[in-house]
Amino acid sequence: MSHVIHQEIVVTASPQRVYSALTDSKQFSAFSGAPAEISPEAGGVFSCFGGMIVGRNLELMANERIVQAWRVANWEAGVYSVVRFALKAQGADTLIVFDHTGFPEGTREHLDSGWHAKYWEPLNKYLG
Template sequence: MTITIHEEITFKTNPNTLYQALTDSKRFSEVTGGAPTDIQADAGGSFSLFGGMIEGRMIEIVPNERIVQAWRAGNWESGVYSIVKFEFQQQENETLLIFEHVGFPAGQVEHLKVGWTENYWEPLKKYVSE
């Protein structure tokens, strides 16, 4: 049985602001407090986040609608990747982010859930409120 992390988070901004924060190296670094970041925002492009603690490749990238990534933590066994999907839905003056993370190593679900909240959702909420 595959475990999926599924979250739906509302942000008080438009889809473009979230999309840019997740696909632009400079903006992602600002969101995360200056962490070293390199993002190649096109299908097949690589990314390295938090100074290499997270890395992977963009599988699909549809501006302001969807980002799908082959995603891995730097301490996972070599060659092990999971799939992460961000979908953006405009809802009046807010954006609903529908997030899914699948295919990660056993025993990682709680650690990953905390990581997504502390390293992505909370900093993004702060970033869009400034």
């Protein structure tokens, strides 16, 4: 089983608005409906969905790219995956090229559907 999730999603908002929603605690909480604490700096930590998702920002390029060491709180201690959000303007919209790698065996299907249900659908609704 592959340990890679690749998704391409179009969001009806500019890269700036998408980047802000994914990196600002208040906006993330607003679109996700759950508490979030997100450091706006590379190297800073984040906690989303009331602490169910935690990690560290590895790279932040404003309005272009977010790379995070990302984990579900109930994974085995010390196990992190890597998520990459590349934001590309498409007219007034944004194409998110998303890759998630290095997650534990047996979690792919749950994670794959979770990105749509917990990130892309509420984000599009919030920004649209």
